[in-house]
Amino acid sequence: KAGVTQTPRYLIKTRGQQVTLSCSPISGHRSVSWYQQTPGQGLQFLFEYFSETQRNKGNFPGRFSGRQFSNSRSEMNVSTLELGDSALYLCASSLGTASPGSGYTFGSGTRLTVV
């Protein structure tokens, strides 16, 4: 079956702009989580969606937002980009609480560079 698809793979934006990243989870997975990965901070949890509802949120400013659609696809948006937002953004899908020990399936990520 198809894996987790993230688009675009690479993105270059200018400070102050906004960006939208997309994630299509594995078919049947209703939970989508987003992580920011940087060399200095490692993997930082952004938020988790399940059945179109945000269930958990990490410690990021309000410039970071997300949503999930009825087909489980998810988007995250970052407004007023800062240089420090440059990172690899990873999407992870899972079955959610129905199978808490199943672990995540990650996409290949979107590499965002802010200049």
Added chain:
Amino acid sequence: AQSVTQLDSQVPVFEEAPVELRCNYSSSVSVYLFWYVQYPNQGLQLLLKYLSGSTLVESINGFEAEFNKSQTSFHLRKPSVHISDTAEYFCAVRRGGGGSYIPTFGRGTSLIVHP
């Protein structure tokens, strides 16, 4: 709250030598434990997991990890590494049982296999 410590940020080793990547966690409740691997320019892939039962778990590519409750550790080992094992390895802990709990990831250990 839970936390994960990966004791080594980088582990260099020669091909065909054994390797151990160390992971310690802290949690006041039962946990699920995971190891993920990340190859360059890719997302994380689930390598193996401990949920319950036998404390020794194995992956299909020769890695194994042992859950040690008394030492709160979940070290990853391989008796003979290959060049292709060069990657970043992440240990993760999640609160056990059902419910919407977010896993906590370690900072990662870079395994570098030299010929």
